[in-house]
Amino acid sequence: MEMEMDEVMAGRAFEDEEDDHKREGTVWTATAHVITAVIGSGVLALGWSVAQLGWMMGPLTVVAFAWVTYYTANLLSDCHRSPHPTTGHRNHTYIDAVRACLGPQKVLICGVAQYSNLVGTLIGYTITSAISMMAIKRSDCFHENGHNSRCGVSGNLYVALFGVLEVILSQLPSLEKISWLSILAAIMSFAYSFIGLGLSIAMVICHGDIRGTLFGVKVGINDIPLTARTWNAFQALGNIAFAYTYALVLIEIQDTLKSSPPENKAMKRASLYGIGITAIFYFSIGSAGYAAFGNDAPGNMLTGFGFYEPFWLIDIANLFIVIHLVGAYQVFSQPVFAAWEMYLSSKWSQNSIVHSTYNVKLPLVPSTSFNFTLSKLISRTLLVIIVTLVAMTFPFFNAVNGLIGAIAFWPLQVYFPTTMYISQMKVKKGTQKWIFLKTLSVCCFFVSLIAVVGSVAGIVDSLKHATPFQTMY
Template sequence: MDIEGGEGDKAVPTTRDPTSDLDDDGRVKRTGNIFTATTHIITVVIGAGVLALAWAMAQLGWIAGVSVMVIFACISVYTYGLIADCYRYPDPVTGKRNYTYMQAVDAYLGGKMHVFCGSVLYGKLAGVTVGYTITSSISLVAVKKAICFHKNGHHAYCKFSNNPYMIGFGILQVLLSQIPDFHKLTWLSTLAAATSFGYAFIGSGLSIAMVVTGKGQPTSIFGKKVGPGGISEAEKVWNVLSALGNIALASSFATVIYDIMDTLKSSPPECKQMKQANVIGIVMMTILFLLCGGLGYAAFGDNTPGNILTGFGFYEPFWLVGLGNVFIIIHMVGAYQVMAQPLFRVIEMGANMAWPRSDFINKEYSFLSCKVNYFRLTWRTIYVILATIIAMAMPFFNEFLALLGAVGFWPLIVFFPIQMHVAQKQIKKMSLKWFMLQVLNIACFLVTVSAAVASVRGISKNIKKYKLFMYKQ
């Protein structure tokens, strides 16, 4: 039994020819599977934020650092499973598709929650593209610095402006942003996922080499030392909260989960495939997080840099440090599009609904064997330019990552999934399960607020320290 009806229509059961080229919603038959979904997940979660986890571990120490990563992974497996069950409404297997996270929230929770979700979701997506622009420029500068240090010695003055590299990255994204939709990105996601493992293993390998050769620094079960020779108690608290934000961002892919699900074939049910992809992706993610975070901390101790490949705890072999940063850049190119395409899509869908007869918005023109839409060309170009300008004004890696993680963690990974699950399963208020879900909800809310405050404080301190658009790394 399949479901007839497009977006916004009521679900009407109908018999569908299994040999048809169309899916139950009248769209071209989807062909994605568990492997492709896992690839998309890895592309999003195993980002450059992985390289900040050693710094996070240094703030938290071994016990809290490992525990927080494992706890976040367990929460993610559970709540992403709830999200997957809400892809269709009202039944997880035979219901009407929700093409976006916002649409699912609207179906299960209503209009006010729909607006709140949209503001968080697309604000987070926009912020992530800014973060990826910052990350790519830092890695591009790091390649140049690796060559400079190799030629002139480790104490040479090798500081360069990030701005030219951000502009170059922005120009490339203007071109890639003309890719029409998410379904055309599988090749880019696969390449990005492969390179993400490349730089994560390079960072881990260089850390192992330092530990094995006896150059590793002392570590602590409680993290960075407080008191004489260390940091103040207040600074320790702020750093711990920022570290939680960094870890929260590293484990997040809620912003694109329905875009990933909308690529899956409908048999077996999308929710079952996505749950398996979630488990595989999150397990792989957590293992890699623990390796990168733990090994980086073991190598550098209290002096762990914010990014183990761009902070120059490693100088040699310079070509390997450079290669790791090249991998980061390639990954950022693909991940930027994976995160930006859902934002592009919702704006263009809205414009199409508002002005359905406008040729500027809806008509495709042939140009050099490519399809060009003037609205898509114009608005996506303006968006990339604005994201690049914001990145040039605030190029602070750890603080920006922590803020993005804090903003998206509680509402997207915990609050909405729990509320939709309660509505879907009609869980009674004050029942034991309802009570336990609310305890999880409140605990994660407190983590989000604390990490957000710490991140804003860190960004404001750096803005006072550096002139806008004049930052050098």
């Protein structure tokens, strides 16, 4: 038995060296990727989301989504290798895992769901980063001219600036080679989360009571009709789901790990640390934000100007948001780039535009050079430009984030992981485990469905009050 295991491990090591590159990822680098991927712009809407659901359902919903995310992440971790979770062949991407576990007929559905949501997340991050950059300018304006001043700022310039930066960073190598960017982004996410939490707690202390109601925003208060109240509650589910966006990049993160210890075990530890830390943050920030503002909680905690002072701390928090989302953008964009470039490489195996590598020495760092292919330069730049233009057209923070989260949650976070796990681990139909997994999938489907309805209603309503490419905040 020992000799057989040695042979298996030797075979795995040979496969890992031969397939495309040697992997050096650890539990801690994977945890950094997880935190970077999960703690994103969604944290800023948690106070508003809890306000739509109230003290009874709001915090409970945040915890429930955390549990579902962690549970299905563990199922998905066992599908990184097939047909066995520790000794099978690597599946480098989410789609590879679907193909190996469920067959090619499900690949198209998964591909559309995964990559449309990856691109949707990039759009959401672009919008959020631009709003945070504008919030810095508006915060300074309010500080100088008073809180009632009109401090309108055009969003297009900041969307374009973020897009230019991402065009440059998009030429970086694969996800494994930018662990430093994920670590920096993870630090930033902790920093602005702590600032938001601290400001909320300080506000609760200042006004001396915990605000909010058992069932959230009330109908008729501040002219909120029943339909709007209902759509907002549905949209809140999408926003919380968006805050836990993770499964669509889990396999790609797991593919960066060393072969020893087994990747599925290491990834489960990374998910436990990453999602556990995230859940604590989300519960604390959502609850503190609601306690501070009650049913008037702004849609974006740090840019909705529930806080005006200290203005310099608001500026720092928003700067941290931008830095974090610059890194998170790359975590979510690299799988899109990799899939597209793999397709081009197989389609035109002899084309010089796709395969010829050019080397340019950087003027400020002569010892460092920049390697690229023309197809990589053009295709990555084009994708970032398209994302930037869409962000200018639909700059609605809560509604867009809610729609992205709602669409991604059931198919990518629940349906495919549970279905792949049943196939991979040969869970028999009718057993207790099979019934539980199927029930979980059905319940989450209906949650996603009502969240989609609420988010679409929010976008339709927002379009009545906005002019594309001329957005002012």
